[in-house]
Structure formats: C-alpha cells, structure tokens
Amino acid sequence: MSISSNSIVLEGHRNFRLRLILATLSGKSVKIIKIRSNDLNPGLKDHEVSFLRLLESVTNGSHIEISYTGTTIIYRPGIIIGGEVTHNCPHSKPVGYFIQPMLMLAPFSKKKFSIVFKGITNAGDETGVDAIKWGLLPIMEKFGVRDCLLHVLKRGSLPEGGGEVHLLCNSLIPTPLTIHAIDIPKFSVIRGVAYCTRVSPSIANRMIDAARDVLKPTGCEVNITADVWRGENSGKSPGFGITLVAESKKGWRLVVENVGQAKSLPEDLGELTALQLMTEITQSGAIGRYQLIISLIFMVIGKEDIGRINIHKSEVDDHLIYALRDIKEIFGSEAFLAQDEEDPDFMILSLKGSGFTNVSKKVA
Structure with missing residues (x-):
C-alpha cells in the first residue's frame, strides 16, 4: 500500500464498504486497485455497485471513477447530507449489507437520515435486520447516538425478497463519546x-x-x-x-x-x-463480534482521547486485523492490544480518537 496523487491506494475487494466509509468520514480520497483481478469474473459485483450508488445518494459532491474492467475504483468523498432516500437492494445481498455502513454515517450528516431499503431482510451471510436492531443500535447509544430507529415494514425471505425496512436517524451529533468498556458484563x-x-x-x-x-x-x-x-x-x-x-x-x-x-x-x-x-x-468481552467494527469506527472518529474495550482473544481474527489495518492506513490511528491482567483469555483494545468533528453539520 502506498500513497500517490493524494489518494490512499488500497488493494483487493476485502473490506470494500469499510474503506469507503472511512474515506467519507475522513474526507480523504481512496483508490482501490486489483478488485478480484485474478477471478474468472473480475471487478466489482452488483451489490458493490449498488452500494456505491447508495453512497452517492446520501452524500453531496462525491466523485466515483470505475475502470473499464471494474477492477480499479477512485473515490473522492463529498459531504454527508442524508435526507430521504429509497434504495432497491440486489438479491445477491440482504438489506443489512447496506444498512450497517449507513449507521456509521447517519449521525454525522447535514440532514436526518430516512432511508427505505427494499429487498431481502434476512440471509445467512450478512447481518439481518433483527441483529442490527437488537445489537448495533444499543451500541450506538453508548457512543451518544440516542435516536436511531429501524422499522421492518415487510419481511422478505430468500430468494425473491420483497421486504421493506425503514432506517430513521434523528440523532445528529458533532462527535461520538469516548467509551471505556473494560468490565466483562454479566x-x-x-x-x-x-x-x-x-x-x-x-x-x-x-x-x-x-x-x-x-x-x-x-x-x-x-x-x-x-x-x-x-x-x-x-x-x-x-x-x-x-x-x-x-x-x-x-x-x-x-x-x-x-x-x-x-x-x-x-x-x-x-x-x-x-x-x-x-x-x-x-467468547466475548463487553463487545460482541457483530458490534466490533462499528465500535472501532466510532472510537477512531471520537475526541482526541483513548477509548478502551474489552474483547475475547478469539475475537482477534483476520476480519479484525484487516479492519485495523485500513483504519491505520486512512486515519493514521493505531490500535494497542494488551492482555487483561485479571483474565488471560481477554484483551483490552485501546484506540485513540482522531478528533473528528461533524463538518456536514457546520455547513448546515
């Protein structure tokens, strides 16, 4: 990975959504190369293109360039504006694939988020709407995002879908709170x-x-x-x-x-x-697997203070390592992992906030 022409150059399709969300929050341009370049069907998949369209509709001034083969993308982020949007999700991914990254942008928007997602509501390979409602929204409350709702209007099962989910975020905050979740909950x-x-x-x-x-x-x-x-x-x-x-x-x-x-x-x-x-x-500390990535995002865009969370050693996997690498590459913040003194099976993950402020809200 290197930096050329003021764009952060990243490789491969892994963490595609996370990289674009980090770029949007940091205001930095990213260039993602070699997207499935060795596959029989190289380049972006339909759900990734659909996600780019969604990102374009909730931001103002974003510039997206996709190469002829779809294996390279340049993304220059604009301002998060939110507003009322209806998004038709392809059947290759459930609506949770699109809702999760929107939760990371919604609190830092110019206007309130009101998005209706149409498609499959639950599928085995991605987080379902119930897990988002019960698991991710309560974690967002810990970071100060108090008024975020998810309404299931219609259920849509595999393979034909037909579901409708309404995401409503009324809580616009300048900066997430610093979290210290070091005790293992009972x-x-x-x-x-x-x-x-x-x-x-x-x-x-x-x-x-x-x-x-x-x-x-x-x-x-x-x-x-x-x-x-x-x-x-x-x-x-x-x-x-x-x-x-x-x-x-x-x-x-x-x-x-x-x-x-x-x-x-x-x-x-x-x-x-x-x-x-x-x-x-x-095998979880205070934060479970489902909630770990969104917690890291809110920690890194918090105040210039060190946030800490307690995680189980089994949660330190490829998914977490790759996410921390991308956070370091785009925000320059490095996580520190130390063994919990009271229990050797647990670790304390410390991450310093970048001092992010909601630019979109200032413009409003």
Missing part, C-alpha cells in the same frame, strides 16, 4: 424473535421451544417472541429464522442469528442458535 436476560414468512405459524413456536429448552438451565429470564408474517407484508418467498440476544443490566448486548435453509428443521435451528449464543457469551 448477562441476566435473554430475549429474541423467531419469525416466519409464508409458512405455518407453528414453525416459529417450534424454534422458540427448542431454544428455550437449551437456555433453561442458565437461570436467565428467557423471553422469545413469535413474529408471524402473512399476506402482502410477508414478501415473495417462504422462510423462517431466529435471532437471540443476551442482555446485561447495564445495557450491553450480544447477538446471534440464523436463517432456515432448505430442508432444515425449525427445532434444529432453535437449538443451534441457543448453543451459539452460549458460545458467544463465553
């Missing part, structure tokens, strides 16, 4: 939602019963609701899934979700998700 309540579209309502209850059987010995209060969708609001395809959330008294949450595949049984899905939640509780 979880007292397990909540969740089991949904189904265009199938028998009993499927949701079967998932709930299976999950409750696994979670009963924990001694936690278990409250899982059935979310049955019928008629026009249930999308175009049959499907089901379950999202479970462990919640502490101080408002920290860990999320696990699964979507039913072809020939999978609701009981197996409920049991698997409950077991995964237990694993997630054991």
